[in-house]
Amino acid sequence: MSTSTAYAAHTGLAAARATGLNKVYGEGDTRVVALDNVSVSFGQGEFTAIMGPSGSGKSTLMHCMAGLDTVSSGSATIGDTELVGLKDKQLTKLRRDKIGFIFQAFNLLPTLTALENITLPMDIAGRKVDKPWLDRVVETVGLSGRLSHRPAQLSGGQQQRVACARALASKPEIIFADEPTGNLDSRSGAEILSFLRNSVRELGQTVVMVTHDPVAASYADRVVFLADGRIVDELANPTADSVLDRMRRFDAKGRTS
Amino acid sequence: MYRTALRNVLAHKGRLLMTALAVMLGTAFVAGTLVFSDTMGQAMSNSFSKSYSDVSVQVSDHRVGNLNHNDGAQTPDQKKRETLNDATLKDLTALPGVERARGVVYAFTGVADKKGNLVGEAWSARGANFVPDGSGQDPRYPIAQGRGPKTAGEVALNQQAADKTGYHVGDKIRVAGNGAAEDVTLVGVFTTDDPQVTSGGTLVLMDTATAQQRMLEPGRYSSIVLTAKPGTSESALLDAVRAKLPADSVSLETGQQLKDDQAKMVADSVKGTKTMLLVFAGISLFVGIFIIVNTFTMLIAQRLKELALLRAVGAGRAQVTKSVLVEALLIGVLSSAAGLLAGVGIGAGMQSLIHSMNEGMPTGSLVIAPVTVVTTVIVGIVVTVLSALFPAIRASRIPPVAAMSAGDLPSTQRGLVIRNAIGAVIAGGGIALILAGAFGKGAGARAMLEIGAPFTLIGVFVLLPLLSRPVVALVGPLLGKVFGTPGKLARLNAVRNPRRTASTAAALTIGLTLVTALTVIGSSVTTTVTKMVSGSMNADYVVSMANGHELSRDLPGLIAKANGVTAVSPVANVMWTVDGEDRAVTGLDAAAFDQLVKIDLNSGSTGALKQGQILVNDEYAAKHNVAQGSTVKIEVAEGKTADVTVGGVFQRNDSLSPIIAANALIDQYEPDAYVNEIMVKGANGPSAELKQSIKDATGRNPVIEVLTEKDMVDQFSRIITTALNIMYGLLGMAVIVAVLGVINTLAMSVFERKREIGMLRAIGLDRRGIKRMVRLESVVISVFGALVGVGLGVFLAWAATRVLSSDLKGLTTVIPYGSVLLFLALAALVGIVAALWPARRASRMDILSSIKTD
C-alpha cells in the first residue's frame, strides 16, 4: 500500500506525524471525505512538499497537522505532543511556541513595520527576541534595508519574505507553508523557495510545504503525493521533471482505473 | 434598481443593524416626545375642563391674586383696592340671570404630617372655604367620610392627602398659613377633581368665617363664582356684572375664558417640555448621522469592486449614487416605522412613569396624532438619506478601472488636506468668536458665544480625523506597556482609518461636550453662590416660608423671645424710585445689623443706619456719583419724596440690594413692607436647640423653614444637581446612540480584518488576546471622543461663565475634576461595553475561513 511506503520511507526523528488521519466535511449528500486514513511523518530538518491536484486534501492535511482544524479520527502529533483532544487554548499555545506559518496571501499586519511583523509571534508570546538569530534570519531573507517599511511599501515577493522571516524567527519545530509562491511571479517565487531550502539546509529548520507546482516541489527533499484524500506515492530528491512525470502517471492511472 | 437595493439591504442586514437601530432610537425619541406631550396635554386639559363646569362668571380680587403669586415687593397703591365682601356677594346674587353665587376664599394653607413636616410641595398646598347648602353638603367638595367643617377648630382634608398622611376623621392635625400654626380636628375627608389638588397638592377646607380669618381678612373673599340660570349666556351675565362693579377693582372672566386660559396654560407648559425633549431628540438624531455616514462609507468601501464593475458595464454615475440612496431610503423607512412604534411605547411608558411618581397626574388614552406619524417618518427618512448623500456621491466617483485592480483596497486618505483646511477655518472662526465673547461685554458677548459655539463644534468635528493621531499617540505608549501586543495592535488599529475613528468618536464627543459644559457651569454657579452666601451673613438662621410667601408680622417679635436668640431682624423688601429709577431696597433693624449681616465697608459705618441714613454699594456709588455724606432724593410714594443721606459705601454683595436702609426708616414711609425673610442670631451659633426653639416660637408651622447658611447652599445645589440629572438622563439617549456607533464601527472593522484576525490566531494569539485587542481599540476610540468632548465642554463652559459673570458677580470657572475623571472613566466603560459583541465575534471567528484566500 502506498500509505505504508510513505510511512516507512522515513526513519529519522519525526517533527510531525499523522496516523490514520480522517477528515470528513458535511453530512449526507454534502459529505466530503477530505482525508482518508492518511498516515505520514515529517522528519526533523527535512523539507517536504505535499503535492496533488486541486481538491485532493493538501490544505486540509496541513491544517489538521498544524492544529488549525480538528480531525474526524486518527492522530496528529507535533514532536511528542498529540494534537487530537487538545483544547483551543492549548492548541493556540502549541501553534505559538512550536509552529511557524506561511500562507499564500502574505498575511502581514498592515499597521506594523516589517520588523514588527517578523517579531510578532514572539511579542505575542512575550518571549525575548534572540537578536543574533533575528539578524541572521533577516540577512538570509535579504530584508536588511527594509525593516522599517510597512507591508504596503513592499512588493509581493518582499512581503512573502517577511512572512518567511516571521515563521523562522521564533525557531519553531516545524514550518507549514501553504502554496507560499501561489501569488508570486516566478522569479520572486524562486527566491522564496531557495530561501526555504536554505533554511532547511543551513539552519536545520523543518519545513512542510503544500504546492501544486512541480517546479516548487523540486526544491524539497521529498515529495508526498495526495489524491482524493489519500497518499498515493512519494518521491525522494525530486526534480521538476521527475515530479511532473509522476503526476502524469497518476493522471493516466486515474483515467484507466 | 430598487430590487438591487433591497437585495443589498437584505444581504447586509447584520451590518446595517446598528444603523437601523440608531435611526430607530432617534425617531423613537421624536415620536415618544410627540405622543407623550399630546397625551399629557389632552389628559390635562380634560381634567381642567371639569373644574370650571359650574362657573359662568368668576369675579376675582386683584390683591388676592397678587398675594398668591407675587413673591416680590409691592407698590403702595396695589394695596388700596376695593375688596370682594358679603355685600358684593349679595349684590351679585341678586342679579337677574344668577342661579347661584359662591364666595370663595382660596389661598395658601399647609398641612403637617405626623412628624410635623409639610405635606406635598408648598406651591400646591391650598386652603379654601366649605360652603354647605341646606342639607349641609357642598356640591363642590363631596364629603367621603365624616362631615364638613363648622367651627374654627375643624377642618376637612382631601382624600389623597388623608391617604398619604394616614390621618383619619377625629385626628388632631396641624395646619398653617403664613403665621403661627394651629392644631385643629379633622372632621371630614372629601374628594375633588380640582386639578391643583389631584396633581399631588393638599387642600384644607374650613368654614367660611375661619377661612377668611386665617387666609384673608374677615368678611372678604378672594373671588366670587357665579352660575348662570339656564338661558342666560355667560357673556350676558358678564356684562351685567361689569355694570354693577367698578371695572378696575376686580377682574372678570367667563367660565369659557377660564377654560381657554387653562387650556393655553396647559398647552404652554406642555410645549415647553416638548421643545426641550425635542432638542434632545435632535441631538440623538444628529449623533445618529455619524453612524449612518460611517456605515455607508464602509459598505461602499467593501463593495468597491462591485460598484466599479457596475460602472464598467455601463452604469452612469447618477445611477450608482441613486442605488446607494435608494438603499438608505429603505433603511430610513423601515427604521422610522420601527421608531414610530417604539415611540408610542415610550410615550405610554413615560405616562405611566409620571403617573407612578405622582398619582394625581391625570392620565388618558394615548394620542397618536397624524402629524406625529408623518413627522417621525419624514425625519427618519430625511436624516438617513441626507447622511448617505456624501458616501453615495463618493461611490459614484469610483473609477470603472477599480474593478480590475487586485488585492486589498487601501482606504482613501485623500481629501484630508482640504478637509483639515476647512475644519481649521470653521473651528478657528468659532473659537475667535467665543474668545471675543468671553472677553467682551453685554448682549453682544452673549450672541458671539452663541454663534461661536456651534461653529467651534462643527469645526472640531471636521478636524477630528487630524486630531485622532496625536491624541491617540498620547495614550498609545501606555497601551503597549500594560497590555502587550494586543494593546499595541489596538492603538494602531484605532488610527488606521482616521475618518472612521473620527466619526465614531464624534458621536461621543457631542454628548461629552454637552455633559461637561453643563457640569462645569453647574459647579461654577454652585461654588460661586456658596461663596456668596457664605460670605454675607453673620446670622445663624434665616426664617422663611417654604413657598417664598410673605411672613406674618408677628413672627420677629415671637422669635426674639425664643430661648438663646440674641438678635433678630425682619428683612424688608421695598421698591423705591431713586433718581427716577426703580430700585430694590433691603431693610434691616439697625440695632441688630452688625450681628446679622457681614459687609465690607469702603467708607462710613453701619452705625449710620441708626441715624436714618442709608448704605449704598460701590457700584451704585460709582454709577450715580455719590459718596458718604451725599444726599439722595427718594420718591417713597407717588408725589412724595424724601432726602436721605448716604452713611456709607459697601462692596457689592449679591445677597443684598444695592441700597440698604434701616427698617425704622422704611416704616416711616411704608408701614407694611414685604417681608419674606427673618434673620436670627443665637448666643452660641447654630445648634439643634436654637433651631427647635425658633420653631417652637413660630408655632411649629410646617411651612416655615429655619435654615442655616449651609442649608440654603445645600438647597440651591440640590436644585442644580436635579437640573443636571435631568439633562444627563436626556443626553443618555444620545450616548446610547453613540455606543451603537462604536459597536457598528467595531463590528465592521472586525469583518474587514477577518483575515488578519485569522492570521493572528494561527500564529498564536489566543481568544482572550483577540478580545482584548478589539476591546482596547474600542476604549481608545471612546476615550479619544471623550477627551475632545471634555476639552471642548470645559472651554465652552469657561466662556459661558465669563459671559454670565456680568449677571452673577464673582462667577469663576470651577472645574469639578472628580466629575471630569468620572466622565472619562465612563467613556472607557462605554468602550468596553460597546466592544462586548464585536470582540466576542472576533474571538469566535473560524481561523480557517478567515485566512482562506478565495
Ligand SMILES: Nc1ncnc2c1ncn2[C@@H]1O[C@H](COP(=O)(O)OP(=O)(O)O)[C@@H](O)[C@H]1O
Ligand atoms: N470547510 C469545508 N467544508 C466542506 N468541504 C471542504 C471544506 N474545506 C475543504 N473541503 C473539501 O475538502 C476537499 C479537500 O480540500 P483542500 O484540502 O482545500 O484541497 P487542496 O488544498 O488540495 O486543493 C475538497 O473536496 C474540498 O471541497
Ligand SMILES: [Mg+2]
Ligand atoms: Mg489548498
